[in-house]
Structures are given as C-alpha cells and as structure tokens.
Amino acid sequence: MAPLTPCPPWLLKDGAALMARAARDQLPHALLLSGIDGIGKRRFARWLAEALLCRRRSEAGACGGCDACHQLTAGSHPDFLMLAPEGASAVIKVDAVRELTEWIQLTAGQGSYRVALLEQADSLNHSAANSLLKTLEEPGAQAVLILTATRTGALPATIRSRCQKITLGMHDRAAAIVWLAEMLDDPETALLDAGGAPYAAMTRRDEEHVAARTLLLQAWNDLFLHKGSVGRISTSLSRLDTALCLSTFSRWTLLAVRQLENLPIGADPAVVTAISATHEQLEKEQWFTVHDRLLQLHRSDSTSFKTQTVLEGIFADIRLMTNR
Ligand SMILES: [Zn+2]
Structure with a gap:
C-alpha cells in the first residue's frame, strides 16, 4: 500500500487552480507539466491524477477515504495508468504507448475520469511519440493525459501543440523553506544552492550524507587499526561538520560494545563490516569511556571549533x- 501523494506545498495554488477547472468541467484532455529538475513535477502529476480519480475531491486534492482513493493506495484503480521510462536506454517504448492508446479509449469504469500519466515524456522515442499523437488528437471521453517533462523542447512540436502546458515553478518560497526545514539544517542556503528546486536540495543532501559516511568509515578503520597518523585522519574529516563526526562515532562505539557482547547490531552492511573489524581493539569499559568523551565533546562548545582541532585530541587518546 502506497499512501496518496501530497501536493508539494509550493505548488498548492497551481493545484487548486486545476481543481477549480475540473469542478467546472473545463479540464483539458492533455496537460504537459514542465519545470526544472527537482521542482516536484512527478509528485504534482501524481497528486493531480489521484485528485481527478477521487470520488470526493476538493481543492486540496483527493480525500483519502473513498473507494477510489483506497484503490489508488492499493495500486489497483482500473482507471489509472502510469508510464515511465524503462530499461537501460531509459526511454518510453512504443509498445507501452500503444497499450496506453488502446486503454484510454475504453470508457471509464467508474464513470469519472480515466487518467494516464506519462512521466518524463521527453524520453519518448520517435515511434512512441508518433503513436501517442493519435490519442492526443482523439482521446476517449473523460480521458485525461498528464505528461511531465523537464526538456519540453525535446518533445515533437506536434505533441506540444496538442497539450496545454503548465509550467511548475517556485510559486511559494516560504512554504518550500518550511517544508525543507523539517529535513535540513539550513533550508534557505540549500534551496539557493539547488537553484530553487526543493527535491534537488534533498537529493544533494542525501548524496552528501553518503559521501560523509564513506569518509567517516575510512577514518574509523584507520584510527582503530593504526593506519596512518592521527593528524592525517583528522584532516581527512576536516570538511565535515564536527557534530556529525562526533555523533556518528559515539553511535558506532555503542555498536562495538554490542558486537563484543555478540548482540545483533542491525546497522547497514558497510558499518557492520567496520565494527566487526575493530570491536576487539578496546575492552568494553574502554569503549564506554570513548563513548562518553565523544558525547561530552558533542554537548560542549567544541562543535564551534574546527572539526580537525576537536578530533585530533580525542583521536590521539x-x-x-588501542596501543596494546
Ligand atoms: Zn477520495
């Protein structure tokens, strides 16, 4: 069961405007949602599709409680079809579009809309685009096609001209900042760095997390297995946030204790490997001592000093x- 998709908060007005048109029965048969990478096209399209299929939709979208909404969360709504690029070539293939073409001519099973969603329509290959054209000219009754594309210029002009284009942009910056603030420490800078695309800011954060963890794992191994000098190891972490280093290491010391006690440590495989290789370097009591030191540093003002300076002292200890 997948939950219904919330509308990205900075696109609520765009959503409400479309709901108002649907209420007046003035929704175009084909919509092309464009906008920069990470602005939320995919989620907005999904939100819109669900709202159109809901039996009790409002300006805010799908109700979440009607039969149609239950079918959507179960992935079994008969009047909803989604196409996205597939395979190594990452294109939408002609066979998939042909199926869609036949499917959308059928009458809506539940008397409401019949919604087809084409994600990244700019990845339609040539014959797939041709196959889609006919459907765009004569969609079935109550059929709505929602296309999303970052590079609308990559779509054939014949397709573009048959869709009503809606450009999704940063239409409510304050709402985006509030949304990002739940996940990021400095949402304003993150949004700026990501060119105003909130989901791009999130992706970047995730990538940075992975990069940081790789550095921390390496430093942990080198430190406890006596590879390289303390100075070199603390320098390798100098670009990371001090608090992140201290909190990660203090968490790992507790995992080492669990490993010593043969308890499951339930961390991800790379961390388990590092802990397994190092847990016997200290006695249980010593691990607790290190853990307490790390926590003290974490709670003290030391996090305002340079990462390298803070770490060098405790690494030397x-x-x-471990020099046994
Ligand atoms: Zn509903």
Missing part, C-alpha cells in the same frame, strides 16, 4: 588506548 584513542590511539594510546
């Missing part, structure tokens, strides 16, 4: 303790 750890080296002494």
Whole structure:
C-alpha cells in the first residue's frame, strides 16, 4: 500500500487552480507539466491524477477515504495508468504507448475520469511519440493525459501543440523553506544552492550524507587499526561538520560494545563490516569511556571549533588506548 501523494506545498495554488477547472468541467484532455529538475513535477502529476480519480475531491486534492482513493493506495484503480521510462536506454517504448492508446479509449469504469500519466515524456522515442499523437488528437471521453517533462523542447512540436502546458515553478518560497526545514539544517542556503528546486536540495543532501559516511568509515578503520597518523585522519574529516563526526562515532562505539557482547547490531552492511573489524581493539569499559568523551565533546562548545582541532585530541587518546 502506497499512501496518496501530497501536493508539494509550493505548488498548492497551481493545484487548486486545476481543481477549480475540473469542478467546472473545463479540464483539458492533455496537460504537459514542465519545470526544472527537482521542482516536484512527478509528485504534482501524481497528486493531480489521484485528485481527478477521487470520488470526493476538493481543492486540496483527493480525500483519502473513498473507494477510489483506497484503490489508488492499493495500486489497483482500473482507471489509472502510469508510464515511465524503462530499461537501460531509459526511454518510453512504443509498445507501452500503444497499450496506453488502446486503454484510454475504453470508457471509464467508474464513470469519472480515466487518467494516464506519462512521466518524463521527453524520453519518448520517435515511434512512441508518433503513436501517442493519435490519442492526443482523439482521446476517449473523460480521458485525461498528464505528461511531465523537464526538456519540453525535446518533445515533437506536434505533441506540444496538442497539450496545454503548465509550467511548475517556485510559486511559494516560504512554504518550500518550511517544508525543507523539517529535513535540513539550513533550508534557505540549500534551496539557493539547488537553484530553487526543493527535491534537488534533498537529493544533494542525501548524496552528501553518503559521501560523509564513506569518509567517516575510512577514518574509523584507520584510527582503530593504526593506519596512518592521527593528524592525517583528522584532516581527512576536516570538511565535515564536527557534530556529525562526533555523533556518528559515539553511535558506532555503542555498536562495538554490542558486537563484543555478540548482540545483533542491525546497522547497514558497510558499518557492520567496520565494527566487526575493530570491536576487539578496546575492552568494553574502554569503549564506554570513548563513548562518553565523544558525547561530552558533542554537548560542549567544541562543535564551534574546527572539526580537525576537536578530533585530533580525542583521536590521539584513542590511539594510546588501542596501543596494546
Ligand atoms: Zn477520495
């Protein structure tokens, strides 16, 4: 069961405008949603599709409680079809579009809309685009096609001209900042760095997390297995946030204790490997000592000092303790 898709908060007005048109029965048969990468086209399109299929839709979208909404969350709504690029070539293939073409001519099973969603329509290959044209000219009654595309210029002009284009942009910056603030420390800068695309800011954060964890794992191994100097190891972490280093390492010391006690440690495989390779370097009590030191540093003002400076001291102590 997948939950219904919320409308990205910075696109609520765009959503409400479309709902108002649907209420007046003035929705075009084909919509082309465009906008920069990470603005929320995919989620907005999905939100819109669900709202159109809901039996009790409002300006805010699908109700979440009607039969249609239950079918949507179960992935079994008969009047909803979604196409996205597939395979290594990442194109939407002609066979898939032909199926869609036949499907959309059928009468809506539940008397409401019949909605087809084509994600990244700019990845339609040539014959797939041709196959779609006929449907765009004569869609079935109550059929709505929703296309999303970042590079609308890559779509054939014949397709573009048959769709009503809606450009999704940063239409409510304050709402985006509030949304990002739940996940990021500095949402304003993150949004700026990501060119105003909130989902791009999130992706970047995730990539940075992965990069940071790789550095931390390497430093942990080198420190406890005596590879390289303390100075070199703390320098390798100098670009990371001090608090992140301290909190990650203090968490891992507790995992080492669990490993010593043969308890499951339930971390991801790379962390388990690192802990398994190092947990015998200290006695249980020593692990707790290191853990307490890390926590103290984490809670003190030290996080305002340079990462390298803070870590060098405690790393040197750890080296002494493991020098058995
Ligand atoms: Zn509903």
